[in-house]
Amino acid sequence: MKKKNNSERSDFFDKVYEVVARIPYGRVTTYGAIAEFCGVKSAARTVGWALNGAKETGLPCHRVVNRFGALTGKQHFGAPELMRDLLKSEGVEFDSDNNVIMKEYLWHPDED
DNA sequence: ACATTGACCTACA
DNA sequence: TTGTAGGCCAATG
Numbered sequence: 001m002k003k004k005n006n007s008e009r010s011d012f013f014d015k016v017y018e019v020v021a022r023i024p025y026g027r028v029t030t031y032g033a034i035a036e037f038c039g040v041k042s043a044a045r046t047v048g049w050a051l052n053g054a055k056e057t058g059l060p061c062h063r064v065v066n067r068f069g070a071l072t073g074k075q076h077f078g079a080p081e082l083m084r085d086l087l088k089s090e091g092v093e094f095d096s097d098n099n100v101i102m103k104e105y106l107w108h109p110d111e112d
Numbered sequence: 113a114c115a116t117t118g119a120c121c122t123a124c125a
Numbered sequence: 126t127t128g129t130a131g132g133c134c135a136a137t138g
Contacts, residue, residue: 031120044120046134051119066120073119
């Protein structure tokens with residue numbers, strides 16, 4: 001808490017993993033929401049990077065979508081249809097644009 | 113060591 | 126209203 005050279009820096013990633021792991025079943029959240037919960041709302045990009053390693057850590061990164069509900073990171077799952085299938089398997093519905101219905105399934109970290 | 117990119121979002125002109 | 130620019134943290138070339 002005194003030095004923010006190496007400890008707090010990794011804390012951001014750590015928080016991201018924590019929030020993603022807290023996403024309820026059949027719910028989705030946005031990068032901005034996670035970044036905001038981490039304290040830096042403008043660091044949505046960094047959240048994406050965190051998820052890059054998150055898939056290797058075993059976190060449900062498929063429940064994280066952009067603010068439009070579009071599965072922007074589906075390409076990173078190795079199988080673009082996998083992400084959509086996983087969400088559908090959890091009961092999440094999509095609209096005509098292949099986007100998650102945020103209005104119904106959007107979840108916020110502070111909501112839990 | 114510097115510059116660029118990357119699963120994004122908000123603000124200003 | 127649409128378009129452009131900036132910002133955030135980390136990894137890679």
